[in-house]
Amino acid sequence: MSKKGIIYLFVIIFFSSIYSSIAQNTSEEPQPLVNILIALETQYSINFTYVDQTISEIHIVKPNKSLTLEEVLDYLKAETNLDFILIDSYNVVISKRINPLSEFITQKLEEVVITNYLTKGISKKSDGKTVIKTKDFGILPGLIEPDILQTIQALPGVLSVDETVSNINVRGGTHDQNLILWDGIKMYQSGHFFGLVSAFNPYLTTDINVSKNGTSVIYGDGVSSVIDMRQSNSLDQNFKAGAGFNLIHADGFTKVPITKQAELQLSARRSLTDFIFTPTYNQYLQRVFQDSDFSNSQQNTAQIVSNNERFYFYDIATKLLYDITDQDQIRFNFSTINNSLTYDQLSLVDENQSLTNTLEQNNFAAGVQYLKYWNSKLTTTAQLYISNYNLEATDFDVINSQRQNQENEVKDLGIKINATNHIDDNLKLHGGYQFNEVIISNLEELDFPDFTSFVREVNRTHSIYGEAEFTSADKNTYARIGIRTNFIEKFSEFFTEPRLSVSHKLSNNFRLEFLAEFKSQTTSQIIDLQNDFLGIEKRRWILSNNEDIPIIKSVQGAFGIHYNKNKLFISAEAFIKNVEGITSRSQGFQNQFQFVNEIGKYQVRGVDFLINKQFETFSTWLSYSFSNNDYTFDNLNNNMSFRNNLDIRHAVTFANTYAINNLNLALGFNWHSGKPTTRPANTQNTTNNIIEYKSPNSSNLSNYFRTDISATYKLKFGSKLDASIGASIWNIFDRKNIINTYFATDENGNIVTVDNLSLGITPNISFRVRF
Structure with missing residues (x-):
């Protein structure tokens, strides 16, 4: 068989x-x-x-x-x-x-527009954001565990053109335009296995808040979206633990009460990829390394061969909760995320020459937060954190006896102070201050010829903000309006950013929604060369210098109408987004603009549509997104607009989940039109060995289609011990989806087409215990 x-x-x-x-x-x-x-x-x-x-x-x-x-x-x-x-x-x-001794501590609950949005554990709130609760998470097609950043891609308007969690595109934006927070700390690395697995362990991450528009003013950066992940912030008073494994990694977590006032949370995960080889690992390996220096050197068997490859990843997260008094709380956070790859290159010309290539990627984060409940109405928080991202690579060219070292490092020191005042049951005020010092350095060294380039940029930003949240007495109208002002020391410039979120219930079934925001950010990612960092992790972080790398600014608005009755939810949301200050180096061009550095902008206009019907044990939904995404670069394409590299014109998702007692099943498919590409001109100038192209992004790759299936089953062994088993198949029909195409010339000057393929048929199995 x-x-x-x-x-x-x-x-x-x-x-x-x-x-x-x-x-x-x-x-x-x-x-x-x-x-x-x-x-x-x-x-x-x-x-x-x-x-x-x-x-x-x-x-x-x-x-x-x-x-x-x-x-x-x-x-x-x-x-x-x-x-x-x-x-x-x-x-x-x-x-x-209520305990009468603690009545002064109250919790204002946000109104939920729809529960079990798509699947159990996902809800839609009145302020426009989507909340994912990992503990209640049901199941999605292709997933047997609540992978945080894969789950987000099930939302309308969110996808990844290359199937990774390190390249999430929210309404046509690039991944660096997403603000990713872990307990309030900005994270610069989001993926394991170079983008195929989320870097955040879901079993102690209780809530994920996703905002595509109308974001609260407490958030800076993230001109496309905010992904705010939070661990439990209250003492559990009970010991809890769990562990599990699948065909890629093993993990464990625990909550340990230390005293009545203190608790320790700990989670750890490590890949199994350097111990055992599984069908899942083989598929991941082919997907990640298919167009890297590792695979390209293997193909060139006439001169060199790569072997002794070793790849692994791990992450560790801890949180210490200490309640000094009923009114005073302090929280300590620590996290480290790591990916490591090594492989040897052996020259077949000189068998004594064997050199080791390495790639290390790490994001370290630590923070302390103090919460003060002054009375039943006033709460303040203060947080100090540091986030340090480091990417290092050593690449040997055995044939030319050359060594290249590359390094990209980000140091982000942040201070946040916030106050929330519940004026009454209908009005709540927020205000605060935020300071960030971001230092980004880029190093490149060659030993032959001798060359060194080191660039270090520093930026300090001071932000103040204020915001009001209002809910009408009849609960039919919700409004949040605020303003944030950023002062960038380096440029002595102020940026004022108003934000708005309004939701009004026309009747028990219909709700109107309007969202709008101004945003800016000073950090972004670029690709200098396609073979940067062994061709695996090509993007590097940079800081705006207000010259050839400007500050990115966005303006966007959305209007939606939602219908919800008898567990039938229908939603349509029209949106427009303008983003300016992008550079051509940040867009990943692989055509006539690959080595050009120009400043431009893009505009996205579109509609997200969703219909979701829930039954007692069954949920089905269909989502469709239409968008038109165009670039404008003053000095490119004769000043004429052309299609964005992320212009996915049509995207459709259809999925079904079924839950009865302890069994969960899911089946679904994803389809979207092919991303734009630029093909070589029919006539080439053979004298200069340079490829001449047609108009930029005037063609399309073939349409993308994938079908996934998954199942989980819970086993109960007692009041405190349970387990679960799961199985899934990603791309069950093994469709060969082309996710990127570019062109190169061979040694004879002929044009060669290079196709990057998506994951093939990828099975996975998991087993977990909780106690």
Whole structure:
């Protein structure tokens, strides 16, 4: 039997065995409260609002379906010892019964527009952001674990043109235009395995807030989006731990109460790629290294051969929580993310000449935060952090006896001070100050001929901001308006950035939404040469100098209408985004503009559409995005606009998830039109050995299509011990998607087409335990 047939047979047997065991379960056994609430939301057409920690450990018997809503709430109150407050006909707030000694600490809950958005654990809020709760996360096609940055790509308007988490494109923007925060600390590295695995362990990351527009003024940078990841910030008082593995890595996490006032959170993950070779690893290896110096040297077997490759990655994250008093809290954070690759090059001409190429990538982050609850209305926070990113490569050219060293380093020191004042139940004010000192250096050395280039830039930014959040008494209108002012010391310039988010409920079913923002950022990524850093991690961070690298500025607005009734959610959102100050070196051109350095802008106009229908055990959705994304460079293409390298005109996702008792299944497909490309002209000048091209981005790659499937099953061994197993297949039909094409000349001057392919059929299996 073929390998593909074995995989299909495995999946059929896996699903069949799980289903037969599930069919024997009885419904009278206690179930997790969160699962019962999901069913009740469908049965009574209501929404429950709660803090995950409040209900996470509660298991009860499902109430009788013949009960009225009031009777059900009374039953839940009696069984859970929680308060179930019916706000109106459609919303119920769940809370712990208040301890009179701590009444001054209150929590204002944001209104949820839709729960279980796409799948369990994803919700849409009234301020326009999407919230992902990893603990409640259900399942998505192709994923058996809550991979944070892969999950984000399921949202309308978000995709990756090369299937990586280190190149996430939000409404036509480049990856460096996303502000990625981990507990308030800016992160400059987002991927393991050079972009195929998220670098952030999801099992202690409780909430991920994603904003595409109308962002709060507390956030600077990120002209395309904000991805704000947060670990638990409250003491659990219970020991918890878990561990697991899949065909790429193994990981573990724990929450350890130290005293009644202190707790330690710890997570660690390490790849298995330097110990065992799996089908998943082989596919990842082919995908990442297919167009690198490593693979290119292997192809040139006439002169050199590469061997003894060793690749691994790891990440460690810790958080210490200490409640000094009921009113004073202090939090310490630490994280390190690492990728490492080495391989030897052996010259077949001189067998004694063997040299080792290396690539190291690391992001270290540490911070301390102090929270002060002054009274029931006023809260302040102060945070100090450092984030250090380092990318180093040593590349030997065995044939020419040449060594090249490259290094890109970012040091980011930040201070944040914020105050929140609840004026009353309808108005909340935010204000604060932020300081950042960012130092970015780039080093390049050659030993033959002797050449050294070192560039170091420093920038200090002071920001002040203020913001008001308003909710009408009838809860039909939400508005957040704010302004942020950035002062950049190096250029002595002020940038004022107003932000706006308005949501109004026309009726119980229809809601209108308007989002707008101004933003700026001084950090970006460029590609100097396509073989930078062994051709694997080609992008390097740089700082604006207000000359050939300007400050990037954006203006965007969006208007949406949403319909939500009986678990049917329909959403349409039109948007426009203008971004100026980009450089041609940051766009990854591989045509006539590859070695040109010009300043330009782009404009994206489009519509995101989503229809999502939820049943008690089944959820299905269809999303469609249309966008028109054009560059304008004053000195390129005769000053005429042309298509952006990320102009994905049409994108469609159709997916289904099914959950019953402990079984979760998911099946879906992703399709989008091919990205633009530039093809050689029909007539070439053969005297200069330079490729002459047609008009930039006047052609398209073939359409992209991928089908994924996944399944997970939970096993209960006792009140505190459970486990889960999972299986998935990415690109189940093994479609050969071309994600990039460029052209080169061979030694005879002939034009050669180089196609980069997406991941082929990629199986994965996981096993996890929690206790």
